[in-house]
Amino acid sequence: MSNETILEVRDACITFEKRDSVVHAADHISLTMKRGAMLGLVGESGSGKSTLAKAIVGMQPLDSGQIIIDGLSQHDRAKLRGHARAEIVQMVFQDPYSSLNPRMSVGDAIGEVLETYEHLSAEELRDSVAELLRLVHLPAEVASKMPDQLSGGMRQRIAVAKCLAVRPKLIVADEITSALDVSVQAVVLNLIRSLHEQLGLSMLFISHNLAAVRYICDDIAVMHHGRIVEVGPAEQIVRSPKDPYTRSLVGAIPSLGDAGRDVLLDPALAAGAPQPEGQR
Amino acid sequence: MKRTKQFLSSPLVIVSGAMIVVLVVLAVIAPAVWGAAANTENPMFLLRKPSAEHWFGTDQLGRDIFARTMVATRLSLVTALICTAVSAVLGIVVGAVPVVFGKRAQRWTSSIINVWLAFPVILLAMLTVIALGTGAAATTIALTITMTPTFARLAQTLSATVAGADYMAAARMFGVSGRRQVFYYILPEVAEPFVANVTQSIGGAILAMSSLSFLGLGVQPPVYDWGRLINEGFSQVYVSPMAAVGPGIAIVFAGLAFSLFGEGISNQIRRAYKPLPSAMSKRELDNPPKMLDKTNMDLVVEAAAERTEQHRAEVERLRAEDPQAAVVTVPRPAPVLSVRGLTISFPEGKRWNTPVKGISFDIEAGEIVGLVGESGSGKSLTMMSVADLAAPGSYVAADSIRFEGTDIVGMLPKDKRKLLSGIGVVFQDSLTALNPSMRVGRQLAEVLECQNGTPHREAMERAVEALEHVGIDPTQHAERKFPHELSGGMRQRAMIAMAEINHPKLIIADEPTTALDVTVQKQVLALLRNECARNRQAAVIVSHDIAVLGEICSRIMVMYHGAIVEIFDTALLRTPEKLKHPYTRALVSSIPTLETDKSRPLVTIDDELVSQQSANLADDDAPAASAKTIADATGAADAAAETAAVKEER
Numbered sequence: 001m002s003n004e005t006i007l008e009v010r011d012a013c014i015t016f017e018k019r020d021s022v023v024h025a026a027d028h029i030s031l032t033m034k035r036g037a038m039l040g041l042v043g044e045s046g047s048g049k050s051t052l053a054k055a056i057v058g059m060q061p062l063d064s065g066q067i068i069i070d071g072l073s074q075h076d077r078a079k080l081r082g083h084a085r086a087e088i089v090q091m092v093f094q095d096p097y098s099s100l101n102p103r104m105s106v107g108d109a110i111g112e113v114l115e116t117y118e119h120l121s122a123e124e125l126r127d128s129v130a131e132l133l134r135l136v137h138l139p140a141e142v143a144s145k146m147p148d149q150l151s152g153g154m155r156q157r158i159a160v161a162k163c164l165a166v167r168p169k170l171i172v173a174d175e176i177t178s179a180l181d182v183s184v185q186a187v188v189l190n191l192i193r194s195l196h197e198q199l200g201l202s203m204l205f206i207s208h209n210l211a212a213v214r215y216i217c218d219d220i221a222v223m224h225h226g227r228i229v230e231v232g233p234a235e236q237i238v239r240s241p242k243d244p245y246t247r248s249l250v251g252a253i254p255s256l257g258d259a260g261r262d263v264l265l266d267p268a269l270a271a272g273a274p275q276p277e278g279q280r
Numbered sequence: 281m282k283r284t285k286q287f288l289s290s291p292l293v294i295v296s297g298a299m300i301v302v303l304v305v306l307a308v309i310a311p312a313v314w315g316a317a318a319n320t321e322n323p324m325f326l327l328r329k330p331s332a333e334h335w336f337g338t339d340q341l342g343r344d345i346f347a348r349t350m351v352a353t354r355l356s357l358v359t360a361l362i363c364t365a366v367s368a369v370l371g372i373v374v375g376a377v378p379v380v381f382g383k384r385a386q387r388w389t390s391s392i393i394n395v396w397l398a399f400p401v402i403l404l405a406m407l408t409v410i411a412l413g414t415g416a417a418a419t420t421i422a423l424t425i426t427m428t429p430t431f432a433r434l435a436q437t438l439s440a441t442v443a444g445a446d447y448m449a450a451a452r453m454f455g456v457s458g459r460r461q462v463f464y465y466i467l468p469e470v471a472e473p474f475v476a477n478v479t480q481s482i483g484g485a486i487l488a489m490s491s492l493s494f495l496g497l498g499v500q501p502p503v504y505d506w507g508r509l510i511n512e513g514f515s516q517v518y519v520s521p522m523a524a525v526g527p528g529i530a531i532v533f534a535g536l537a538f539s540l541f542g543e544g545i546s547n548q549i550r551r552a553y554k555p556l557p558s559a560m561s562k563r564e565l566d567n568p569p570k571m572l573d574k575t576n577m578d579l580v581v582e583a584a585a586e587r588t589e590q591h592r593a594e595v596e597r598l599r600a601e602d603p604q605a606a607v608v609t610v611p612r613p614a615p616v617l618s619v620r621g622l623t624i625s626f627p628e629g630k631r632w633n634t635p636v637k638g639i640s641f642d643i644e645a646g647e648i649v650g651l652v653g654e655s656g657s658g659k660s661l662t663m664m665s666v667a668d669l670a671a672p673g674s675y676v677a678a679d680s681i682r683f684e685g686t687d688i689v690g691m692l693p694k695d696k697r698k699l700l701s702g703i704g705v706v707f708q709d710s711l712t713a714l715n716p717s718m719r720v721g722r723q724l725a726e727v728l729e730c731q732n733g734t735p736h737r738e739a740m741e742r743a744v745e746a747l748e749h750v751g752i753d754p755t756q757h758a759e760r761k762f763p764h765e766l767s768g769g770m771r772q773r774a775m776i777a778m779a780e781i782n783h784p785k786l787i788i789a790d791e792p793t794t795a796l797d798v799t800v801q802k803q804v805l806a807l808l809r810n811e812c813a814r815n816r817q818a819a820v821i822v823s824h825d826i827a828v829l830g831e832i833c834s835r836i837m838v839m840y841h842g843a844i845v846e847i848f849d850t851a852l853l854r855t856p857e858k859l860k861h862p863y864t865r866a867l868v869s870s871i872p873t874l875e876t877d878k879s880r881p882l883v884t885i886d887d888e889l890v891s892q893q894s895a896n897l898a899d900d901d902a903p904a905a906s907a908k909t910i911a912d913a914t915g916a917a918d919a920a921a922e923t924a925a926v927k928e929e930r
Contacts, residue, residue, distance in 0.1 A: 044797035045768075057453060086455035093446040101447045103468045112464075116455045159450075166454060181654040181824055186870040186882035193881065208797060215872040215882070238874050252798040256873060259830035260851030265813055269806035271751045 006170050006202045007033040007056070012065035014051055014226075025051035027226035029065070033170075033204065038196055040217030040234065041206045042249070048226040049206050053174045056204065057091045070169045083117035083166070090168035094175040096155035100147040106133075106158055107143030113165040132161040135198075136191060153184035157191060164195070171203045177212060189216055210249055214238050222246045283552060293544035299537035307354040314347035329520045336526035339512055348509055349527045356505040357534065359416055360485040363423040368478045370424070371431025376439040376466050379448070380458045386443065390436065396429035405488070409497045416505075419498040423488055427481065434477055438470040472549050480542030483535035490531050506531050559630045568675035571638030572621040575679075576844045580640050583835070583847040587644065588612075613645035614685070616785050616818045617666065621679035624661050624670070636662050637842040640679075643786065648812055648819045650829030650850070652867070653839035659822050662839070663788045667703050668696055684785060701731045704779030704817075706808075708791035710771035714763040714778075721747070721759025724778050731782050746777040750807055769800035773807060780811055787812065787819040793828060805832050826853070826867055838864045845894065862893035 014026040025048040033039045043049040054060035056067055058077060066073050069089050077085060093099040100109060110129045114120060120128060130140035136157040147155060156176055163171055173192070177185040193216050195201055207213050213220055214234045221231040222243065230243040241247045264270075287293060322342035330337045336345035374393065378385040408422035442448050442465055451461055486506075492498035493507025494514075501508070506527040513523030591612050624636035636658040643649050653659040665676045668688070680687045683703070688696050707713035715723055724743035728734040734742070744759050750773040752758045763771055772792065779787055789808065793801040809832050812819050823829050829836050830853045838846040838861060846861040856868040869883040876882070 044799065059449060059453075082455040086453060090453060091450070093450065095446060099446040099450060101445075101451075101465060104464065112451075112456060112460070113454045116457075162450070162454070182826070183654060183867060183870045183885040186872070186884045189872065190881045190884065209872075210798075211872045211874050211876070214874060215876050215878060248799055250874070252802040253874060254802075254825075254827040254831045256827055256830055256853045256856070256868065256871075259853035260834070260849065262809075262834075264802075264806040264809040264832055266806060267810050270803060270810045 004035055005032055006035040006037075006070060007031070007039075007204065008066075008068040009052075009056070010066040010068065012052070012055060012067060013063045014048070014055060014060060015063055024048075024226040026055065026062075029226075029228055031221060031228060031231070033202065035169075035202055036200045037219065038201075038203050038205060038217045040213035040220040041204060041223060042208065042210050042213050042220055043223035044208055044249075046225075047223045049223045050174055052223070053091065053172050053204070053206050056170075056172055057089050086116065086166050087168055089170045089172065090163040090166055091172045091174060092156070092159050092163055092176045095179055096152040096159065097179075099159045100155055102147050104147075105143065106145050106147070106150070109147075109158070110143070110162055110165055113162050117166075128165075132165055133158075135164060135195065136161045151184070152180050153187055156180065156188055160188075160191065160195070164199075169202065171201055172206070173203060174206045175208065178208065185212065192216055210238070211253055222249065283548070286551070287544070287548045290544055290547065292540055292547065296537050296540035296544060299533065300541060303353060303357060303534055303537060306350055307357045310350040310353050314344075314350045317344045317347035318351040319343065327516055327520065330522045336522045337520045339523065340516075345509065345513065345523050345526055348504065349506065349530050352505045352509055352527065353530065353534075355416065355499065355503065356486055356489065356507075356530075359420050359423075359489050359505065360482055360534075363420045363427060363489070364478060364482045364485045367424045367427035368431050368474070368481075370428045371433075372435050372467075372470065372474070374428070375432035375435030376470050377462055379439050379443040379466055380461045382452075386436075389432075393429050393432045393436065397433060401426045405492060406497065409492065414497055414500050416499045416503060419489060419492050422492070423485060426488075427485065431474075431478070431481075435470055435474060438473055439466050442466050442469045473546070476542050476545035476549060478542075479545060480539050483538035483542075486531060486534050486538070560627050565627060565675065568625045568627075568677045569623055569632050569634055570621060570677045570679070571623045571634065572679055573638070574843065575621045575638040575640045576847075577620075577640050579844060579847045580642055584642065586849065613647070615642040615682070616645045616684055617643040617820075618680070618682040619666060619678065620681075621677075622662060622665065622681065623677045624658065624665055625675045625677070626673055627675070635842050636665075639839070639842075639844045641837055641844060641847070643818050643820055645785070645818050646812075646816050647835065648809065648821065648833045650826075650833035650836040651820055651822045651839060652824065652826045652829055652836055654824060657839045658842040659839045660790050663790060663820055663822050667705050667788050668700050669705070701782060702785045704782070704784035704787045706772075706775050706779045706787065706789035706792045708794055710768070710775045710795075711763060713775060714771065716763055718762070719759065720761055720763060720766070720774050724759070724774075724781055727778060727781050742781065743777075746781045747774060749780070750774070750777040750811070751803075752777075768796055769804060772796060772800075772804050776804070776808060776811065780815065780817075783815060783817075785817060787817055788822070789819060790822045791824070792821065794823070794825070801828070802831075808832065825871075827871055827873070838867070840890075863890045866890065 009029055009031040012026050012029045013024070016023045016025055027048075029052060031039075041049050041052070051060055055062055056069070058074060062074065069077065072080075072088065077088060080088075100106075104112070107126070107129050110132055111125050114125060114128055126143070129143050133140055133142055138154065138157055138161075142150070142154070142158070147158075150158070159176075177188050180188060189212060192203070192205070196203065196216070205213060205217055210220075214237075217234050219232065220234045220237045221228050222237065222245065223229070224243075224245045230237060230241065230246045237246060238250060241250050320343065322338070325334070325338045325342040327340055328334055328338040328342075334344050334346065336349060339345055339348070374389055378389045404426050405419075405422040408425055409418050412418035412421060448461070448465060451465060489498060490505065490507030490510065493505050494511045496511060499505050499508050504512070509527035510524050510531075513520075513527065517524045619642075620640045621638045622636060622640070623634060623638045625632045625634040627633075635656070639662065641649075651659045651663060661671060661674070664670060665674070666681060670676050678689050681689055683699060686699055688699060691699070714720070718726075721740060721743045724746055725734075725736065725739035728739040728742060729736065740759075744754070747758050748754050752770060752773055758766060758770065758774060763774075766774060772795075776792075779789075787808070792808065793804050796804060805828065808819065808821075811817070821829060821832060826836065830850055833850050836848055836850055836853075837844050838848075840861075840863045846859065846864045848859060848864070852858055853868060856865055859865045859868065863885065866883055866885045870885060872882060
């Protein structure tokens with residue numbers, strides 16, 4: 001594997017056994033991602049995208065296959081401890097109300113992460129925390145606040161700051177904007193974009209929202225029933241989707257261009273008929 | 281610390297705290313004060329009844345039972361405290377600490393606790409005593425063994441919230457040390473309820489310890505605790521009841537002291553999670569704010585005029601199509617719902633918090649209107665209050681809320697319920713909105729049975745029919761299934777069927793597709809649209825997603841900080857620059873679409889900028905309608921409708 005590749009998923013399989021069936025959450029998935037790239041992973045609930053995200057960060061064991069991050073397979077990474085392991089890959093979680101310890105101030109929460117790998121004086125710690133907050137466009141005063149004093153969008157930005165504190169080689173962002181209001185989503189998306197430009201982050205951005213993914217990612221992978229059905233440059237996926245599932249996904253996005261045309265007044269659509277091709 | 285002060289001033293805590301202090305003082309000084317009297321055998325005073333000299337009488341060796349009871353405090357208390365403390369610590373170690381080691385460790389300890397709990401307490405204690413021999417140490421160990429699994433289970437349950445939280449997973453991933461995870465993440469979560477429970481358990485431990493001693497399994501003579509004293513006094517209970525009752529009183533006193541103190545702690549925890557009670561008088565509560573002076577009547581009048589214009593154009597068009605027609609009738613729909621000055625407030629201490637600030641709007645028959653706003657803008661509160669499903673603790677005031685012409689403000693609850701059965705509600709989360717323990721068909725039929733008194737069999741038939749109408753394949757027999765057996769999309773369809781089943785005039789849908797995938801979302805929206813067209817219903821769709829509303833609605837009302845700031849024709853979304861209010865413009869351009877320019881940052885909503893720009897907007901327009909002009913303005917909107925109705929017929 002070349003040094004240019006940060007993430008390589010090789011033939012990964014994950015299955016869950018239910019009472020009377022087996023669910024293939026990841027069905028022979030292969031995926032590569034360049035260092036410094038923003039890769040979007042799009043899929044609907046049950047497509048297996050969150051399971052894949054958990055597998056990448058090591059929260060979900062694989063049945064077979066390999067996930068190589070920065071040249072290290074999952075077995076190599078399992079042998080590492082502490083910061084050596086933490087700095088390889090980090091994750092930003094979906095629910096901003098569950099991703100911060102409610103009993104720890106913002107400053108303590110970020111400081112705690114810094115202290116896992118460097119010994120800092122109180123003053124240095126404060127400066128580092130302020131610097132990280134500045135990176136996510138928050139004032140240094142936020143450090144003294146408790147999570148319940150913050151809005152969902154601010155919490156999500158602090159979760160990002162905690163990730164940045166580790167200086168990870170890869171960040172997995174799992175549906176980080178789906179619990180937020182649209183206007184707050186814009187703030188977080190802008191932040192992710194500017195961080196990508198400033199710091200050259202490698203990020204796997206997982207979302208069900210194709211429009212959001214297209215906006216911030218260079219490439220998009222589409223996942224459906226545990227398989228990657230299509231990978232390609234963002235524009236190509238959106239403009240000329242090849243896979244039928246991708247086409248239905250693109251077609252289902254409400255478009256402001258159709259506003260007021262009453263496009264939904266069509267019994268066939270209500271019955272769940274497939275979209276006519278080429279409809280946007 | 282306000283909470284500490286509040287805690288210490290509770291009468292329960294003061295009384296039980298004083299009782300505990302008495303016990304502790306006794307445990308410390310009793311052997312020194314009464315030790316001699318308790319152990320001096322006096323053959324002159326064998327088995328005496330209570331007297332001024334010997335309050336509880338004397339035992340068969342002539343020792344003073346009151347003195348012995350006092351001296352026994354130390355041993356009874358110390359053994360109980362030791363076994364409670366040790367089992368609490370063990371309980372934390374077995375129950376909560378495995379969270380640090382991940383799921384597998386938690387599963388293992390959970391099975392251990394299960395098996396441990398399955399043993400009957402007394403049996404386990406007796407077996408231990410038999411194995412270890414009688415005596416204070418053995419009983420303490422026995423009790424510790426029986427108390428530990430209960431604490432472990434409690435610690436496990438309490439730490440389950442942390443174990444499942446994302447921040448715990450994140451901490452593990454960041455490489456936060458296990459010790460820190462225990463002390464900064466798990467213990468703080470477990471601490472408060474655990475301490476309350478442990479304190480209460482001390483009382484139980486004293487009782488259990490005494491029981492074992494009473495049965496002769498506990499401490500052995502010459503050592504004695506309260507239980508042993510009862511055992512010894514029991515032989516003379518008919519002659520001198522105080523010999524047994526005296527130590528019994530001590531046990532009850534100690535048991536009560538710790539139980540009540542524990543109760544005081546749990547009360548305090550409960551209070552901390554409860555909102556402050558209202559500090560307002562009844563008269564103040566009867567007069568919640570109305571904010572009629574801030575209402576958006578100008579927007580309602582404007583929208584009505586626009587609709588009139590559209591209606592006139594429609595009449596003109598039909599007339600041009602068929603000039604021979606003698607009469608062209610296009611009924612001008614009357615508002616099915618007309619709200620004036622709706623204000624929703626919550627009492628908070630001495631002040632009112634008013635998330636919905638005197639809003640007004642009309643919904644005409646057959647039209648689908650969107651209500652868009654961010655979380656906390658008051659949009660759901662508004663529509664739920666209209667459907668008489670106001671949030672608990674809220675106070676709703678309005679100038680008028682007219683449904684099909686009848687004002688429901690001040691109506692008797694019984695009449696209101698009857699009238700509002702003409703409104704069907706679709707909730708966001710079908711999993712919590714449907715009763716999980718009732719089959720879907722039964723739930724639908726229940727609506728008809730309650731609202732119309734339809735016989736059961738007929739109601740069931742119509743329920744099956746209704747499910748078929750919303751596109752659920754009849755061969756699936758959704759009516760026989762429980763809500764969790766259906767997929768999210770199917771459940772939402774069933775929910776729409778339930779809202780539609782009694783042919784309401786108005787559907788209120790609160791974020792009907794937010795929980796659904798985009799491909800399913802489109803189908804469900806289309807279903808809603810087609811059902812409304814088929815049944816000629818009006819609908820209000822509440823959503824945070826203006827793009828979704830753009831697809832299904834003909835008009836959109838924008839809510840911002842509890843006020844309606846703009847009402848516009850959906851077609852305007854195609855040209856967002858023509859929208860009037862800066863917030864609406866920002867809202868539309870903050871959504872990334874498949875056409876958004878990737879090289880530029882998304883527009884975000886800057887509250888300060890919005891308020892500045894909207895102030896300018898207000899300056900341009902006439903000043904907002906005052907309370908007095910509401911009635912006039914309402915009249916104007918109605919008059920506009922009437923003129924159209926007159927004009928449409930030649």
